[in-house]
Amino acid sequence: MLMIHHFIKIALLIYVFIFSSSTVPFDWKASLKKPNIIFFLVDDMGWQDTSVPFWTEKTALNLLYQTPNMEKMATEGMKFTQAYASSVCSPTRVSLMTGMNAARHRVTNWTLKRNISEDHADDVLKMPVWNMNGLQPVDSIENSVHATTLPQILKQNGYFTVHCGKAHWGAMNTPGANPLNLGFDLNIAGHAAGAPGSYQGEKNFGNKDGDKQTLPWGVPGLGKYHGDTINLTEVLTLEAISAIQQAQKLNKPFFLNMSHYAVHTPLEADARFYKKYKNMGLEEPEARFASMVEGMDKSLGDLMSFLSENNLDKNTIIVFMSDNGSLSATARGGQKHTHNSPLKSGKGSAYEGGIREPMMVKWPGKVKPGTVCNQPIIAEDFFSTLLDLAGVKKINTVQVIDGVSFTPFLFQKSKVQKDRTLVWHYPNKWGPTGPGIGTTSTIRHGNWKLIYWYKDGKKELYRLEEDLSENNDLANKYPEKVDELSALLGEYLRKVNADRPLFKQTNQAAPWPDEI
C-alpha cells in the first residue's frame, strides 16, 4: 500500500516535471525545503502610524497608535529603520514586483484608466508621457512596462502564489489589471484600482449592485460577504488564511502577497476599534484612521496566530512593509503635513515623510529576534531579497534589475553601508500640494540628500542624521556637495532613460539636475 502510494506520488511528480507550463523546470526537491513567504504590505501607512518605534525614540505618534501585533513581530524579528518606497503607490508596487527603480520602469505616478494620466496640470511644466498603463506581462501594451514579475519567478520555482487585496499594477482594460496575468495562482479582491469604494461589508465594499462590480472603486470578488457586518481588512485576512490552507493541501510552499487596501482612503471607522480612539478624544477622521491602523494590525496578529497554531510559523518568513508615507496633505484630521512627525510632510512628498516606511522581517531561527538594522533599503530591493530567501539562484527576467538583496543585513553578515546611493524620481504632478510635493528627482548618498525641482531648478540639500526633519537646507553652505550629488543623480537618470517634464512655453525638456 505504502509502495503504491509512493509510486503514484513519483508518477505525479514526473508528470508535473514534464508537463509543467513553466519555462524553468520545476525543482520539486528544492521546493520541499523552501520557506513560505508572507509579504504583508500596508497601503499609505507612515513610519509613525504604529506603536513600534522606528526611530531611536518612541514618539507621541507611537504612543497614540496601538499595534500590539507589530510590537510582537518587532520583538521576534528584525526592524529596518531606513526602508524606503516611492512617495505614491503604483511606482512602489511596480518596483516591488519587478526589482526596477521607478526612474527605470517609468510607472512614476498612480495608475487607473488606460491611457489616461492622473497627472494634474501645471502652469509651467508639461508632464512626460509616463507609463500610465502600469506593469504588463507582455510587450504589446502602449505606455507600460513589460517585466518578469516576482510571483511569476516564485511560481516557476514551485510556489503557490496568492495575491490578496490591493493590486494596482496595471490600468483598467489591460492584462496587468488582473493579478492572475502577473504570475499569481490566486487573486483575492485585486484589480486596477488603488482604493476600495468602501471598507464595509454593509456597503458591498463599494459595489452598488451587489452582483455587478461598480467601476472603478468597487472591490471585486467578495460577493459572499456583501451585506455582512464585516470590515474589508478582516475579510482579506479570512480569505488569506483559506488560501494558505489551500497551499497546504497542494503541499506547496506559498507566497502570499498580503496587500491590504487599509489604511488608504476612504477613512471609514473600523468598528472593532473605533470607539476606543474616539474616547481618547481624537476627532474625526483621526479616530477612524487609528481604528483602521489597529484593524490592519489585528490582521497581522491573526495571520501570525494561524501560522503558529498550524506549525507553519518556523518555516514562514513574514515581511512587513508599506507603499508610501502617511497621507497628510488631504483627507486627514489635524494640521496638514504633520502626520509623519518627526518626518516632514507625507504621501506625495520627496521629504522623508513621503518615502520612509515601517519595515520588519520575521523568520524564526534565521533572523535574530529583537534586532534593528539601519541599512538604507528601497522598494526594488525586495524583489532580489525575496527571491534570495526563496533560494532562487538563477533569475531570468526581461528587465534590468536595480534592486539589491538585503539578506546580508538580515542575517547580520554585513555592516551598514555608509555610502549607499538611492534615487527617487517623480516627473509628475500629484494634485494635493505641500512641502516637498511637486515635480522632483531626489538622491540620497550616505547621510546626504538632495532634492531637485524641475519647475524652477531649485536644489535642497540635507544631512539626515543631524536633521531628520529636513528643516535646514544646506545647499548654500555646501555648493560642492550639491554639485556632486547633482552629477550622480543626473548620470543615473540618463542611464535608465528616465522621463522628464518639458517647459510649456518652449517645449524644451527641463534640464537634468547636473545641467543647471
Add this chain to the structure above:
Amino acid sequence: MLMIHHFIKIALLIYVFIFSSSTVPFDWKASLKKPNIIFFLVDDMGWQDTSVPFWTEKTALNLLYQTPNMEKMATEGMKFTQAYASSVCSPTRVSLMTGMNAARHRVTNWTLKRNISEDHADDVLKMPVWNMNGLQPVDSIENSVHATTLPQILKQNGYFTVHCGKAHWGAMNTPGANPLNLGFDLNIAGHAAGAPGSYQGEKNFGNKDGDKQTLPWGVPGLGKYHGDTINLTEVLTLEAISAIQQAQKLNKPFFLNMSHYAVHTPLEADARFYKKYKNMGLEEPEARFASMVEGMDKSLGDLMSFLSENNLDKNTIIVFMSDNGSLSATARGGQKHTHNSPLKSGKGSAYEGGIREPMMVKWPGKVKPGTVCNQPIIAEDFFSTLLDLAGVKKINTVQVIDGVSFTPFLFQKSKVQKDRTLVWHYPNKWGPTGPGIGTTSTIRHGNWKLIYWYKDGKKELYRLEEDLSENNDLANKYPEKVDELSALLGEYLRKVNADRPLFKQTNQAAPWPDEI
C-alpha cells in the same frame, strides 16, 4: 469684647490709611470686595505640553501629556486658543509686569548678569545694546527699563502681593533682581536667574553649600527644604499656600504670582510621575519632561483644592499662562523642532511654536465654564486685564502701556477682532539654531503673519488659519500683502524706538522691514 475688637480693627485701618507708604491712598472699602488673583505662569511650556487641546483637535501630544488639573480648569473656565508671548522668557516676563511690548521695553533677550548681553555673536550682524539689565523700579540703572509694575499698582490698591518661583526680571546686582523692589510684599525663591540649579531638595535646589547661595543658579530662600526628598515644584506650591494663608490673616485680597521654574531646564525627573512616562516607552529626557509637566499640573490642582476647601475659590481668579514655546532646539529628546507640533519650531523661534501659549482663565460665577475664546492676545495684555479684573480704575505709570484688557472677551461682551495687529521684536541672537530662530521682527495682522529677517532682508508670509504649521511661504504670491505688513511693522518699530542690529561690515543699521 466685640466692640473692642471692632475698635482695634478700625484703628488699625486708620493707621494703615495714614502711614501707608503707597503714593495712592489705600481704599480699604474697595479692597474688601476685590477678587484674589493667581497668575499661574509656567516656564518654557508649549501650546501642546498638556492633555488640554488648545487647537480645534486633540493631537498626539495632547494624548501623551497628562494634565488632569488643567483639564478641570478648562471645564470650569475659558480657554484662549491664540494667546501669545515672546519667544524667550525675560521679554515676556517684563511685558507681563509692565504692559509694554518687547519692542518698547527693549528687554528683548534673556537677562542674567549686569551689563553682560547673552546674545551670541553673529557673522553678519552686530546686535544692539538692548536693555540687558532688565526691569528696574528706578531710572538710574543703565541698560534697563524703568517702569511701574503690576504688583506695585495692586499693592497700592490693597492687595497682598506675593511672588513665588522664577522672577528673572532684573540682572544680578541690580535692584530689579529682587522681587521685593518690584512691588511684591513677599518673595519666595525669586532672583535674577531664569533657571534652577536643580529641582531636587536632595541637591539643595542647586546650592552646593546649603547655607550659601551658589550663584547664579542656586535657588535662594528655601533652606528649610535642603536635603529633603522633595521637588522644587512641590516646595513652591506649599510655600504659595502658606502665603495665601498669610493674606487671609491680614484680611487682604491677594495677588499670587505663581511663577514656576518648571518646566525649564535642567530636565530632571519629577519622581512622583516619572516612572509612568518611562513605562510608556518614552526615552530620556522626554519621560523626565513629561513628569515635570505633570508635576506642574499637580501644583495647579493643589492650589485649586486649597481654594475650594477654604471657600476661597468663588472669589479667586486663576489665570494660566506660559512664557514662551516649548524648548525644541536643544536639550530635549526626539527630533529637534517638533515638540510643539502642529506648530513649527519652538522656544526662540518666530514661528508659532516659539510664541503660542496655553492660556486659561477661571473665575467661578463670572467667566462661563467650558468656553473657548479665539481672540489673539499677547503678554502685555495681562497687565491691563489683571488691573481691570482687580477693579483698578486709574492707573498711573511711568511707562506707556501697549497692552489692552481682554476682559470684554472673557465676559463674552465682544466678538473676536478679525484684524488685530500684534508685534514681536527680537533684535538678538539666541544661540541654538533652527527654523524661525534668528534676528527677526514679526507682525500678525488678522490671519496674516509676516516675519522679517534682519540678516538678509528675507520676508516670509503666512496665512495662519489655512497653514498653522507655517509651511507655505506666500511672500512671492502676495507681494502687496508683504508691503502692507512691512509698512505696519516698520511704522510700529520706529514709533516705539525699537532697537535694531547693525551690519558688522558697514556699521550701518540694518533696514527696517519697510525700507527693503
